[in-house]
Amino acid sequence: MARPFDVRRQRGFTLIAAFCFALLYLPIAVLVVYAFNAGPSLSRWEGVSLRWFVAAANNAQVIEASIRSLQIAVSAAVVATAAATLAALATTRTPPYRGLTTTYAAINLPLMVPEIVTAVALLIVFARIKMATGYTGLGYLIAAHTAFCIPFAYLPIRARLEGMDLNLERAAADLYATPLRTFRHVTLPLLWPGILAGFMLAFVISLDDVVITEFVKSGGQDTLPTYMLGQLRRAITPEMNAISTVFLALSIVVVTVFFLVSRKRD
């Protein structure tokens, strides 16, 4: 018997989709599987072992770079989310005023500039400041990360604000709540999922950055991604697979939480 006619069916699309998912997951799968290989080579499977995870955990450089990555990501994401929340409050649910379009353009600009150009620009400016002040701390990396995280933190917060019911705040004002109380007890609780999603997006974007960090960092300031970039040019050992696997697991946890948070609509 012939299959019933389905208007949604397009010949071969399912096959291409299968190919697409295979393409997306095969490299990651190979990476993870070989992190557990007992032997040092990709060409031979020598049994399951955790030795490369142990090796990575005992590698002082890896630990140091991971801690630095987290320090930068947490600082940058906190500041970027705070600034983005205020900016979202300033640019949504308002009749147009002078400066609104400029603000909007300024926030979105970093998304349109190629990363390498931002990296070069920051290298130039920070090199000057380093020479003038003598300060070579993590501040440069945190400032750079904060700036490019702002548009990412801004997106979900703005989306959340635009979907919110203005009447609730009007009701609060009618009941003689001060603007600050209205914000604290009505706006903020409703906005919270957006802020959380914005924070996580900023956190992951900062944690993932390679290019800008590679250009801005001073000597001995490797983050985990720039450390890995350096290692990839030398001999590749399964220790890299082990580090990647842990990194990957962390990303999956964050996406899952982000997915659940941004899905919940009340």
Place this chain on the structure above:
Amino acid sequence: MSAAAEAARAREVRSRRLLALPALVILALAAIGPLLVVFVYSFLTPGPYGDVVWTFSTDAWTSVFLERDIFDDTLSLADAHMAIFARSVMLALATTVLALLIGFPTAYFIATRPERTRELWLFLVTVPFWTNILIRTFGMLEIIRNEGLINTVLGNLGLIEQPIQMLFTDGAVMAGMLYVYLPLMVLPLYASLDKLDFRLVEAGYDLYATPFRVLTRIILPLVRPGMIAGSILVFIPALGAYVTPRVLGGGKTMMFGTLIELQFGQGRNWPLGAALSITLMALVMVALLVYVRHAGREARHG
């Protein structure tokens, strides 16, 4: 408007400007301001150990496009740079087209799943999108390097004696970029396809259209905004890609991003690096303008 209302409105505008201030200051200091400095640097003279000397010069801009013959001092087109620009544009275009060819059916597949499984498929596209670009590039490296998956499998099957050299080629860079940027194509396409009204498709079939005609005359025109958005999202980062060409491309297959880096490393020509950066940004702006014009036309047609 009464005077009181006007005063209230002015107060509100003032407080809104104040709220946007922290974000604007951070962006001005660590994103927008530095871009202006790049522009200034492109008109200066390179210093002997990197950095610049504060003497005005247009040499950097000349050498972006032209090169001076060392014997008779005549100017000719800078072939090396032109070849790298052309390679960057071609690879970015090829990546975009391939991503569209693979991404469209995938987005269509997801959009036509039942409501309950759709989110799962979408999640599967989102996970690689959130995974570190370096890790994904490393994954691709594991597949294509000489001791990698493809060569190992083919070798074990006895199909090849020597590993096929795939790494450090243009093809490797393209495969890497396709893999890394594919989710950026699928997600906006899905957003468009999700809104597709299948009654229009049904109407097409009622009028005896073939599936191919339904695809090209009904579905594709309706999801054009998603196709353009996805193409822009893939093309722009691919044009300025740095990580993928550096890890998979090696020294011989330079692209825009690695050429710029070279000027700040061994090249020690910061003004040229600055001028190349501005050139790259100009190319990106052209791509964005094309996008805005198309998006605008779309909106006018309603």
